[in-house]
């Protein structure tokens with residue numbers, strides 16, 4: 001099991017005289033749990049997500065971002081850890097955080113012409129596995145990495161060397177097919193260029209597919225519900241539920257609206273206001289919020305303060 005823990009997190013924009021955005025955020029997300037982080041625009045939700053991922057635009061001025069890993073966490077990958085470990089994520093680069101099992105789906109995914117989904121996803125998976133080996137300095141792992149290369153496939157030079165990496169082309173095709181079935185996605189998807197000409201819904205589904213392949217311990221999904229019609233919302237929600245059930249991922253679902261929570265029932269709901277979590281509860285809290293709006297939270301918090 002893994003637990004992501006934010007402790008009294010304070011952060012400002014990383015420039016001289018940068019504005020303070022987070023004012024003491026406490027949050028714990030463990031494998032297999034679904035948390036909703038809600039709040040009005042500008043409350044600091046995306047900043048929280050970006051700091052977890054290691055975005056350089058923000059400076060942490062106080063507090064901690066920790067990742068606790070039980071020693072059985074990586075057993076299936078052949079990585080053996082002798083004791084439970086705690087990593088200080090703020091000391092690690094974004095790719096190292098990803099290798100430890102943190103996944104961030106961006107609010108605005110990038111479009112890249114010339115790189116197919118399948119190649120992008122395989123490259124991402126191999127980069128993660130390679131980085132993980134380095135982090136754990138696992139001697140056996142290195143030997144494995146050399147063995148697995150598949151015979152050459154012709155692809156465009158834009159797509160890099162397909163023979164490189166731990167998971168070869170054939171093996172990856174199979175993995176991809178399994179994951180696409182799990183998420184109920186159209187196979188043709190994988191041959192398209194990354195997000196190029198994708199609808200809003202397809203981009204978001206794509207983020208879920210990426211997560212399903214990388215099998216993160218904790219996935220932070222920033223407004224993955226924004227701009228989706230009801231059918232796509234359901235597809236994306238089914239994907240998130242599958243991620244929790246089949247992969248055991250802990251999900252931090254960032255959202256402005258209650259709508260997606262009808263399909264992805266959260267175990268915990270946290271409401272953020274002006275850079276702090278000011279209210280916490282279960283799924284009922286989100287329903288209350290839907291009825292009464294964020295002004296109710298604001299009044300409630302500032303009246304009792």
Ligand code: ADP
Nearest residue numbers: 013021039040041042043044045046047048057
């Ligand atoms: P949310 O995702 O909850 O809508 P954000 O975390 O994006 O909120 O932003 C919180 C506040 O911090 C907003 O007032 C926003 O303008 C400000 N902010 C975020 N990032 C930056 C930045 N890079 N430079 C300046 N201000 C920023």
Ligand code: MG
Nearest residue numbers: 045046047107
């Ligand atoms: Mg945001």
